[in-house]
Amino acid sequence: MYDYLIVGAGLYGAVFAQQAIKKGKKVLVIEKRDHIAGNAYCEKRAGINVHKFGAHIFHTSNEEVWEYVNQFASFNNYVNSPLANYKGKIYNLPFNMNTFYQMWGTITPDEAKAEIDKQREKYKDTEPSNLEEQALFLGGEDIYEKLIKGYTEKQWGRPATEIPSFIIKRLPFRFTYNNNYFNDPYQGIPKGGYNVLVENLLKGAEVKLGVDFLENKEHYKSIADKIIYTGEIDQYFDYQYGQLEYRSLKFEHELKEDCDNYQGNAVVNYTEREVPFTRIIEHKHFEFGTQPQTVITREYPMDWEKGMEPYYPINDDRNNALYEKYKSLGEADEKVIFGGRLGEYKYYDMDKVIASALKKAEEIL
Incomplete structure (x- = not known):
């Protein structure tokens, strides 16, 4: 026993x-x-x-x-500082002063806040009923279209207009030049x-x-x-x-034998809807590796069915x-x-x- x-x-x-x-x-x-x-x-x-x-x-x-x-x-x-790739342009995550400079060329926090307020203006009186409306209400069109919409739709496997608004209760805007994803x-x-x-x-x-x-x-x-x-x-x-419901994931692992550094960062999110995976992970950067080769993983969100691995x-x-x-x-x-x-x-x-x-x-x- x-x-x-x-x-x-x-x-x-x-x-x-x-x-x-x-x-x-x-x-x-x-x-x-x-x-x-x-x-x-x-x-x-x-x-x-x-x-x-x-x-x-x-x-x-x-x-x-x-x-x-x-x-x-x-x-x-290791400090998590992911990047976002939208149609070949790179943006820092989480949304911070580096992101706003890359997006609009703003340099000071006041300039960035003014741009966000201007983008939110036409949505300020709406009562958001789905994720798209909530994201526009909180951050305006540029942030939503380039960094939220496609990525979130891939994660959930449905249009943003069919995802509940509570999924995005707030947007974590950070008005400092700080790429550290977590506050912990x-x-x-x-x-x-x-x-x-x-x-x-x-x-x-x-x-x-x-x-x-x-x-x-x-x-x-x-x-x-x-x-x-x-x-x-x-x-x-x-x-x-x-049955309880989940979202699942599929991973494609690839050894790059003739490359020692594929993307220069551990995590790069692909935020456009047309790219089928949500992100590429380059594992050696988690431990500051200097190996002559590298391994990358493409991550694909999937609908879950019984027998598949349940993730979310x-x-x-x-x-x-x-x-x-x-x-x-x-x-x-x-x-x-x-x-x-x-x-x-x-x-x-x-x-x-x-x-x-x-x-x-x-x-x-």
Whole structure:
């Protein structure tokens, strides 16, 4: 018998495992995939740690979480400063004074604010009913057309006029020449990739890869006092109320054997609708690599279907109401605790999922 069976070797499961082991508990971690670290998994290629499931950049304002992860990995000082490519022209992100200069030639904050106000003027009395109207209301036409419209439509797989306005509650205009995407004081990439972090978190646990909990659910429930389940909550309950919806992603990884630096930046967003991918990631720049070759990844948003990898929960009214039904079923099962992005049907930044796992561990250990 195990004290805890943890289903899923991603960050939530690994953090909970570490906390349980620290308390002297006997822990088994099973993972359906053939690797640990969930979507943060890094695959070594040409000496480069490739973020196989999209860019994962650790950032947090939570000092407790930052001190916690630094016990298990050393972090470099990578600062996320993505670029946007719109029809061959480059703009800095997030929207800051560099962006406004590239867009309009404005130099001072007052000049930039005046241009934004002028662009917003004809939309100021509208009551936005969709994302397009909301973005025009907040920032005017240039910012919307060049940096928001195409990218967002690709992400959501539908016209901006059919996307709810609440998706863009505000636009983060920054009136300084500062390309640091996050406001968090702590950010970086684990040296050697996220596998190092998760391997160290899982020390002391028994780990089995390539094991599907749901194929033998009753057996696995019988061998542990408690189950920590980080998979899809609706799938656990055999979709008895229907399926929760997600957006998915497709990744095209490419080794550039005759190139040591493809785009000069880790992340470049492609914001025009006609380019089918949303961004290109060049992985070596996350760790300031000097390898003679480089690996790039094109990222394509996709509609999700059962059996595909679920990435982004679609937290609209219908899906949230459906999740509440599954949540009630989960709360009625005293043996199983549902956690993480799929177990709680919530988009989590990495620091938030770690904080959630630490909190849950504190509650029940």
